[in-house]
Amino acid sequence: MTSTILHFDLDAFFASVEQRRNPFLHGKPVIVGAGVIASCSYEARKYGLHAGMSITNAKRLCPKAFVVEGNAQIYRCITDRIFEMCHEISPSIETYLDEAYCSFTGTELVYKHDLAKPAIDLKLRIKNEFGLNATVGLGKNRMIAKMASKSAKPNGFRVIENGEEDSFICNMPVESLPGVGRKVANVLRKFNINSIKEVRKISLEHLQLLFGKNGAAIYERCRGNDSHVINEREIPRSISRETTFHNETINLEEIYGMIHYLTERAMNTLRALKLVTKTVKLKIKYADFIEDSMSKTLLGYTDIDTEIIEQLFLSLKIIYKRRVGLRLVGITLANLRIDCGYRQLQLFDLNNRKIKKQKLYSSIDAIRNRYGFSSIVMGQSINNSKRLKHDSNGYILRTPSLTK
């Protein structure tokens, strides 16, 4: 059974949707974002605009660009429908914001080895239904499929047949290899290594010496090998919540209250995604913009708020040493994995306190889902009740804490 993966990427997705929604924008440079560019049309890219650039800079480079804030809800509806289409042609798909991998492994009898047909059909359906362009790549694994589609952008289609992988990737620049960012590329360039072909000449030991674990991955990838399988579920790398205080504060009660609240929000998301976490990070920013953070890996995976909060409070005691007010706190849950249902029980936990706590938190989540997040205020979060306004969705923070 041969493995074939399809990768598709919607071209300048947010900007293209805005151009479709509002024909006045068609053919004009369009920027979607607030503060920074989330997406920009190909007309805007001609001026050197790209995602992540500040809109002030972008306007300087391209004064004629039209800025729209965008509408995440519409983008989600459109991708939901497109991913449904993917499910119709593939038994297993892995989805991201505006791209997806579809596995065709095991479909040889259905498509009679002509996988270009469903790929082109998908492209046409996206065009007919939404008027959007997608670039599609087909290859023996995820990496080759993604590199194929990247090389065919915009609105292209490229198939890398079995056996063609070597000639396809050999002459590409090192940056086009997944896992090779600016830092790694700069190190390689210092050794006058510019193409993937040249990376292949480096031994595994040398790559590991230079880049650690990533070195072994680069060694495999530059040979066209990628062992990543298609995961139906996207597991986020981390879940973070951070916010700025309305006024800088040294009031520990307020700081603990905010950390408690942010943790509750993050843990609520964690449990909704049926994940567990093992690493927690606390970040603080002083009034003079100096930042500090502390990361801690727990003994085991957990989805219980109190275990995380306890650790974060300890971290705060360690890192908050200066007699300067704080302007920002943030927490991050990392090292996530799917909750497989079983837990390491503690030897002396005779009253099954952990299991009871899990039941408690799942009941709290159920109540919050039904009556709103602020229907239950827990622990030190109550410290915020006099300082912050709230609605049914919780406290109204100065900056949205819903970053991921």
Add this chain to the structure above:
Amino acid sequence: MLASLLSLVNDMEEKRLEEPLRKILVLFEKGIIRPVSFQWSNRNYTVISNNMWWVDRKVRPIRYGFSVTVKSGETFQLCYKEGDPLWYVETVILP
């Protein structure tokens, strides 16, 4: 009248209205829903182009969104909620 409703602070700011429509003529054809004409604020609008449509199945009731451009040049975003006999004008953008 439309100009007074809009405050184009940003280049393309949309004005959210969420106003029910008095009358709307919609064509349901081969699984596709296409607004044809509607009456809003005592004016009749004829749709000249159905730009895009989408369905939000994650909310209850399920919402259908339509972006249409009318003869006079404005682009409207219309909305229909499943089970609700009313259609709404959600946003309007001037040409």
